[in-house]
Amino acid sequence: MKEKSHRFLIVTVMFLGLMMQNILWFAPAPFLSLIVEELGMNMAQAGLSMSIIGLITAISGLFLGGFFINVGIKKTFSMALILMSIGSFMNLIVNGFWALLLARILIGIGFGFCLPVAGTVIMTYFTQEERPYLNTVNSLLPYLATAMTFILTIPVFKLLGSWRMTLALPGVFSLGALLLWLKYYFDQTEAMQVEERLNRNILRELIKNREVVLLTIADICDMWSFQFVTTYMATFFYTEALLSLEKSSYLMSIFPIAGIIAGLSCGIAMSKIGLRKPFTWPLHLTIFIGTTMALYLTGFGRMFGIFLSGFGNAGWAPALFTMPMEFDDMTPEKVGAVYALMLSGGFLAAFVSPFLGGYLTKFMSLRTVLFLFSMPSLLAAFVTWNMKETGRKRSVAEMRYR
Structure with missing residues (x-):
């Protein structure tokens, strides 16, 4: 055709x-x-x-x-x-x-x-x-x-x-x-x-699908943490960690660089190995660990924490977009509806998170709010760990020719 x-x-x-x-x-x-x-x-x-x-x-x-x-x-x-x-x-x-x-x-x-x-x-x-x-x-x-x-x-x-x-x-x-x-x-x-x-009613059908619901929850948790961290982490470095504006900006520039590295490496590895789950919950744990390191360590530890946080945020995205295509009884139309459902939830979280977190800084330190708002990554790790594996592990011979 x-x-x-x-x-x-x-x-x-x-x-x-x-x-x-x-x-x-x-x-x-x-x-x-x-x-x-x-x-x-x-x-x-x-x-x-x-x-x-x-x-x-x-x-x-x-x-x-x-x-x-x-x-x-x-x-x-x-x-x-x-x-x-x-x-x-x-x-x-x-x-x-x-x-x-x-x-x-x-x-x-x-x-x-x-x-x-x-x-x-x-x-x-x-x-x-x-x-x-x-x-x-x-x-x-x-x-x-x-x-x-x-x-x-x-x-x-x-x-x-x-x-x-x-x-x-x-x-x-x-x-x-x-x-x-x-x-x-x-x-x-x-x-x-x-x-x-x-x-x-495809959306109603998808809302009843366990795997779709779990993946949507994971994306909401991810976007909640991602948007708040990328919005306020540099401000924390400047106002509470007492770094210069230039140093704060430099540190946060590590985040997207780590993301590009993660997206490429995890996407290629996932494609070759054939499995999806190893590229979901471990990376959500990586986000939480990295964010915590960036908040509570200094020097190289802080830099490496930012790298881990950026790596985790982007590294799971290839699996996020691939798994819906491998759920049971999926058509292109249904996959499009899954994308609309889970990404809408994520964007809503990305809108609410900075406003709510900014309000909470009236009552507690920005470091505390950043730590609390990174905790949804743990929930994302839990729900993706409970999902079914949608891929198929390939043999060494199969991987060699991919």
Whole structure:
């Protein structure tokens, strides 16, 4: 079939769109102070403009599940790219906080439309042996987007001379991805039986699935800890550990580097070995141990703790994205719905965690709150340890030829 011959082009276009999704989320951060000054905003409004995407993504990801199931993944991702492009281009004309917030909300809705895409596309076009490698790439996109944002945003800003044009640029790439997506993607879900698509409440079915519930809990716990640690750890280093701003920033730069190393190494190892669980609960324990070391040790111990925390956070992501494809009685449509369910829960946790934790610092030290908010990693380790192994261990001979 023609669409099968274009499968690597299709997945590349999908990854481009998902990369723009993550870049649009983080892009304002490097020059947020300039935006605050020009639009007359305060820092609370600036923080809301960044965090609102997590909340809108969680809500839209859950409530748009019916849209995805009924219209198919082609139209769903097309709508995502259109909304993200509009939100990106709105930066050219925003004149205040509310206009900026509307642009960010549109990006967040587009973000929500993106949630089921990767699972459906990868399961549709790739074999069981190929999927872990594609899921490894998918798991690295947020870390690559973060790195690209902080490396390229300021040089592009200096080149273009405008933060508005800089924030509009990802919209151009999103439109390019949209055109390629419309040309090459064939939505196989359109060929599914009408009765199955209209009469089955897939989300209700998935909520009753033990493995789906456990994996969703694990992702919620992971995102709760991840978002709070990445938001406040540098602040702890500066205000309570009494390190300089430069040293605090340098220490936290270890986190995404460790994440990229972990995503690649764990994803490749998982793909070759064939098992999934060894890349779940041990890595959640690694997150907790690493965060504790970063909080209570100094010098090399603190640096190694940050590395372990970043390694654990990214290292389990290939398994997170692969296991739903190997649950019993799964179809591409169901996998997309699993992604929407578990990632929506994770984004909601990522929205609540910084606000609740920030409030609790009125009553206890930031170190204590960071430690308490890292403890969900232990729950994530427990629930993933109790999950079934979805993979199959390969022999040495099989691994040699992979």
